[in-house]
Amino acid sequence: DIVMTQSPDSLAVSLGERATIKCKSSQSVLYRSNNKNGLAWYQQKPGQPPKLLIYWASTRESGVPDRFSGSGSETDFTLTISNLQPEDVAVYYCQQHHTSYTFGQGTRLEIK
Amino acid sequence: QVQLVQSGAEVKKPGASVKVSCKTSGYTFTTYYMHWVRQAPGQGLEWMGRLNPDGDTRYAQKFQGRVAVTRDTSTDTLYMELSGLRYDDTAVYYCAREVSTGCGSYAYWGQGTLVTVSS
Numbered sequence: 507d508i509v510m511t512q513s514p515d516s517l518a519v520s521l522g523e524r525a526t527i528k529c530k531s532s533q534s535v536l537y538r539s540n541n542k543n544g545l546a547w548y549q550q551k552p553g554q555p556p557k558l559l560i561y562w563a564s565t566r567e568s569g570v571p572d573r574f575s576g577s578g579s580e581t582d583f584t585l586t587i588s589n590l591q592p593e594d595v596a597v598y599y600c601q602q603h604h605t606s607y608t609f610g611q612g613t614r615l616e617i618k
Numbered sequence: 619q620v621q622l623v624q625s626g627a628e629v630k631k632p633g634a635s636v637k638v639s640c641k642t643s644g645y646t647f648t649t650y651y652m653h654w655v656r657q658a659p660g661q662g663l664e665w666m667g668r669l670n671p672d673g674d675t676r677y678a679q680k681f682q683g684r685v686a687v688t689r690d691t692s693t694d695t696l697y698m699e700l701s702g703l704r705y706d707d708t709a710v711y712y713c714a715r716e717v718s719t720g721c722g723s724y725a726y727w728g729q730g731t732l733v734t735v736s737s
Contacts, residue, residue: 546723555727603722607665
C-alpha cells in the first residue's frame with residue numbers, strides 16, 4: 507500500500523497568516539495516462555464528514571474559497587491556506603487514489 | 619442536489635455482523651463509483667472498499683473476507699456489511715461518492731453511521 511505521511515501533525519497559525527501542510531507519498535501518485543496526480547485534500551470539522559477541498563492535487567472543488575490551494579507532483583504535495591480565517595480550524599487530510607486508496611494521518615490546524 | 623443519507627447508529631456484540639445503508643438521490647446512482655470509509659473515535663480515515671458502476675467490488679486487504687459492499691438499483695441504495703465484528707471495529711462509517719467517474723476523490727459524503735461494538 508502507498509503510505510501517506512503528513513507534516514506537521516499539528517500547527518497553530520495567526521489569523522490572516524498562511525498555513526502550509528505537507529503530504530508525502532511512499533510512491534508516485536502520478537497517472538501517466540492523463541499526467542494528473544491522484545491526490546486530494548479534505549477538511550474535517552468535529553462531528554462532520556470530511557469536505558473535499560482539492561482534487562487532482564491542484565483543482566479546487568466548487569464552492570471552496572480561493573484561499574485554499576494545492577500544489578505538488580509525484581510524491582510531494584502541499585496544501586496552502588492563505589489569509590487564515592477562524593472557520594479554517596479543522597483537521598486536514600490528504601488522500602491518494604492512484605494505487606488503491608489511502609489517507610494521511612491528518613494535520614490539526616488551530617489559531618495562534 | 620446530491621444527497622447520501624445513511625442508516626442510524628448500531629450497537630453490536632463481538633462476532634456479530636452489521637449492515638449499514640446509504641440512500642442516494644439527486645444523480646444517476648449507477649454512474650459513479652461509491653466507497654465506504656471509516657473513522658475510529660479520535661482517529662483518521664480508513665478506506666474499506668468500493669463498488670464501481672458495473673457492480674464490481676474492490677476491498678482493502680485488511681477487510682477482505684469480512685466486508686461486502688452491495689447495492690439495490692431499484693432504490694438507489696448502497697450497503698456495507700461487516701461481519702465478525704471486533705471491539706476495534708467501533709467507528710463512524712461513511713459512504714462517499716466520487717467527484718467524477720475515474721477520479722477517486724470524494725465530493726459527497728453521507729452523514730456517517732456510528733457502529734459500536736460492545737459486549
